[in-house]
Amino acid sequence: MKKFTVMQGLVAPMDRANVDTDLIIPKQFLKSIKRSGFGPNLFDELRYLDEGQPGQDCSQRPLNPDFPLNQPRYRGASVLLARENFGCGSSREHAPWALEDYGFRCIVAPSYADIFYNNCFKNGLLPVVLDAQVVEELFEQVYASEGYALTIDLENQRVQTPDGECYGFEVDAFRKHRLLHGLDDIGLTLESAAAIRAYEERAREQSPWLFDAIR
Amino acid sequence: MTGQTLYDKLWQNHLVEQRDDGSALIYIDRHLLHEVTSPQAFEGLRLAGRQPWRRDANLAVPDHNVPTEQRERSGGVQAIADPVSRLQVQTLDDNCRDFDIVEITINDARQGIVHVVGPEQGATLPGMTVVCGDSHTSTHGALGALAHGIGTSEVEHVLATQCLVQQKMKNMLVRIDGALQSGVTAKDVALAIIGDIGTAGGTGHAIEFGGEVVRAMSMEGRMTLCNMSIEAGARMGMVAVDETTLDYVKGRTYAPTGQMWDRAVSAWRELHSDPDARFERIVELRGEDIEPQVTWGTSPEMVVPVGGRVPDPAAIDNDSKRHAVIRALQYMGLEAGMPVTGIHLDRVFIGSCTNSRIEDLRAAAAVVKGRRVAASLKQALVVPGSGKVKQQAEAEGLDRIFLDAGMEWREPGCSMCLAMNADKLGAGEHCASTSNRNFEGRQGFGGRTHLVSPAMAAAAAVAGHFVDVRDW
Secondary structure, eight states, rough: OOOOOOEEEEEEEOOSOOOBHHHSSOOGGGGGGGGSOGGGGGGHHHHHHSSOOOOGGGGOOOOTSSSEEEEGGGGOEEEEEEOTBTTTTTOOOHHHHHHHHHHHOEEESSBOHHHHHHHEEEEEEEEEEEEEEHHHHHHHHHSSSSSEEEEEETTTTEEEESSEEEEOOOOOOHHHHHHHHHHOOOHHHTTHHHHHHOOOOOHHHHGGGOOOOOO | OBOOOHHHHHHHHHHEEETTOEEEEEOOOOEEOOOTHHHHHHHHHHHTOOOOOOOOGGOOOOOSSSOOOOHHHHGGGGSSSHHHHHHHHHHHHHHHHHHTEEOOOOOOOTOOOHHHHHHHHOSSSTOOOOEEEEEEGGGGOOOOOOOEEOOHHHHHHHHHHHHHEEEEOOEEEEEEEEETTOOOOHHHHHHHHHHOOOTTTTTTEEEEEEEEHHHHSOOHHHHHHHHGGGTTTTTTEEOOOOHHHHHEEEEHHOOOOHHHHHHHHHTTTSSSOOBBBOOEEEEEGGGGOOOEEEEOOOSTTTTTEEEBOOGGGGGGOOOHHHHHHHHHHHTTTOTOOOOGGOBBBBBEOOOOTSSSEEEEEEEHHHTTTTTOOOOOOSEEEEEBBBHHHHHHHTTTHHHHHHHHHOOEEEESSSSTTTTTTSOOTTTTEEEOSSSSOOOOOTTHHHHHEEEEOHHHHHHHHHSSSSOOOGGO
């Protein structure tokens, strides 16, 4: 997994609440059996005027000029500024895959849906939670100044604006550690293999029916 | 010491290791797989040279992509017309063969939606931890299990380690006392709760549903309720074990038998919150107050009773909420303030992991029996949740009732709930749907979804618009 330490990136606005994962990446693209290549279809129904199909050449499709990601000033954005309950709905990890594949490394929002929040950390994507009032101010600043960039420092849990204003954010210690060092979750868990086997032995004794084989 | 909640007990029973950094390693008893969220996980195992930790804890079934039209379906995987869907279902078959995981394949009589099949086969049992790469895994909490959806990285993690790294959620109790009015169902209760607390109301919490209304509900009803926990923002919803649970589980294929059954039952009887258990949040509703619900917008919280009206944005003070309502009205093509009974319908969908069990089909059939769907309707689709549900419905003659009414009777699968197969809405079409999400484009590009109960969907099919099923 990619590490996340400090980054500075252009901010793009996603100015609506309750953005669901169907909106982030519509279902027809979930038929892929790969982990990459979802970027061109990120926010497909908002970004293009036609209905997207898997495997299509998106460079030929009609763009929605009103959608921020299609506007030159947000080209190359790597920080997405969003509203409350971002990533609600389906558990599809294709949503963080699409955001990451497009080029986003960080999302800033007042709140996230639980499964989406968790999925981000598995893909080197940092979901930062800031107070709703602060997010409101950031939206105003993004709209007011072209080229608006934020610096996100995971080690110090701090977001810095272009004029030097700093906002602290909370992140769970274990998630932070893994993301800072780009650690492989499975490898880490397998270091506890002896504890897992000991648990299985205890549980098998106590509740043998839980270990009946599916066959 | 204060008592434990049901969630506390399930968590404690599966704790492998508590870590200093606040995380915990939780053991997973049952892992369910389907074709959409698993291919990348199997590929990850291959790339790392890893094998499943416990093959026989896994059960796979294709459901999202499968065709429901009989002719296409009968030819098996090779007959799936859409090549991308075909490859995905084929990949599940290949992965299950390569990793020696039991799969209920596309034309097996037991095939169906993973969340219908799991409980039906006894593959999900009370007291288990159950996960699946699908957010509606919360359904299985109805059995008194700790069940929730996971992403694909976690699918790979469970395959490789039989565990998940988790953080404990807060406890939330949703208590519905009293009794439901005739014609009001678990789906209406779920929508009423979401309308009350919002789609982020349960975020960070594990919900336990309790109270007289829940105790009186069938297992099918409890599954509908737990299924939609995720639409209330909670990854997991659960119901305490009682006689209804035990009666449902007994005799199922993978359920324990004989002396082991007795041992299991005595352990399962502990699966309830202690009287002095503490919940961080309690929400209370009265059963009598709940009316049949209809969603008018593009989020499940945009819901009103059937006698209600579409909101007027001019009456909303909060900027963010007003903008959301304006956008939803525009997408849905509705007038502010119009009655929801005035919404014209193009299609009706009865199915999905929320409402495709036998009780749901009986409720819908009772409404349409001896009647015809409205001539203005393009399609009314009934998609049973599994092959077993389909068999049972046919044995009861429900298929004839639907067909005689001019509805289509299909093969089991997720179907039009998320339209990954050929069953979808056209742009601008309004659909009365018994599924769980009314997001933009969910049932097809430009499609307009209204979430309702099976009885409400059936009545709407006959009338061509929403009607109060209590007056039926």
